[in-house]
Amino acid sequence: MGAEFVMLSLAPLLIGIFAAVACALPGNFLLLRRQSLIGDAISHVVLPGIIVAFLLTGRIAAWPMMLGAAGAALVAVVLIETIRRLGRVDSGAAMGVIFTAMFAAGVLLLEQSDTASVHLDVEHALYGNLESLIWLDGMGWASLLDPVALRGLPPELPRMALTLGVVALCTWIFWRPLKMATFDEGFARTMGIPVQLLSLGLVITAAIAAVAAFDAVGSIIVIAMFICPPATARMMTNRLAAQIWWSVAFAVLSAILGYVLAGYGPLWFGGSNAVSAAGMIATVSGLMLSAAALIGPHRKG
């Protein structure tokens, strides 16, 4: 059991947890700023970025595509902020305009170029392929101390761990100004906090988390984790710090429960095949949100 778990489940489970928490952390602030849709927006705008990266490099590889996706996400984020500030429109509307326009541009690009013949796997982008991120060199817990075996870890694992580290560090350092600017932007500005820069920094952090997580686990988890754990956590407490910790707990729990249920759930109910772990993780987070909406101690109305 130990050896099989380490080889087949350890890496996907950790990647799922890291991705969920990395998205949930900025998700807390996006939720309070009514910008939760940003995860959805980013998942659409990366399409043109990935295609441009393919056109430039001519191959399907992780790094160029991630850079292309990140570039597109940054362009989108800057455009959304610009439209929101200059056009004085609701952030939801600004996101809606940008993500449909950029997604449409991506579709046109795809059609007009040779990329249509390359198999850009929709299923992969959407659901990710968590179960495939296995650690063939992981022959048991002892492999965790074996440098040779560790080198065989799926590259998504260190990438996602690093992303989570950066996101967590940013959240910790900018905690106080983030809280103030989210609660009362005008006042925060009079206290010398660069609120526009901070707000841009927040969405850029969210974009980085999202792009790293797409590559590892697909967009379903990203969209769900930006919204569900923070929204569930909001109904558990009336203190922001506690909300953050609750959201981390819910994100971790969704990842573990979702992964286990996807792998073993269907077998328990007499089915023969496992279902998508990414889909199940997102579903579990949604069920948690529903439960909190029914019985959470601090739900509204």
Added chain:
Amino acid sequence: MTLALPRSDPDQSPLCIRGLTVSYGEQPVVFSVDMTVQDGAMTAIIGPNGAGKSTLLKAALNIVRPLSGRITVYGQPLAEQAQRIAYVPQRASVDWDFPTEVLDVVLMGLYRDLGLLGRVRGHHIRHAKDCLDRVGMEDFAARQIGQLSGGQQQRVFLARALAQRADLYLLDEPFAGVDAATERAIIDVLKSLRAEGKTVVAVHHDLSTVRAYFDNVFLINRRKMGEGPISTAFTPETVQATYGGRLADGQITQLTQDA
């Protein structure tokens, strides 16, 4: 006493505005306004809805960027003196469902002392609680802000401003939609600030209390319509001129009667 100081010495004024124009599009909201706030006095900014009262304050604080204009604070550029100003925004401008507690909001007024990662220490908390005490909210320190009444929210905002230990207090409609007890509590605090030699400027909407609460008025209807001590600047004529024109006849009659 302070009230006898020359009124228009721009080098001494806590807030001196020259040629301020702000626009949210085609139409300027505030047009070419000069204002010289008197040190140690309480000034009311009055004018009809949409006359640019709040915008004037926000532009003075650089919350909205003016098209043109020069702003000095105690004779220096705003950026160098920003720590001497405390701003109390309109209560309705924030989401009171935000997950935080009363004491936490007051501690936000200490951000300049605390910085990014400075630890909140005992003396910070004591100072914040003293400020809550001054506005009569000492029993609410641990209360979630979503459970406060409108008047209590306004007092928490005032306590946050007090925590800043500023010299100039800029308040946007501090009496809007608050109960009588809160209005009393707030005006007492503002008068105690004046007694300490601080300067208070408030956007005010109730013409009937201008005389009782303030020393000076600043009348605005996009342009400056008058400025000075209540006795000379707050007359039926200036109020009529400020509120006239843009409002319906019924409203003008009602407002001037209030005056």
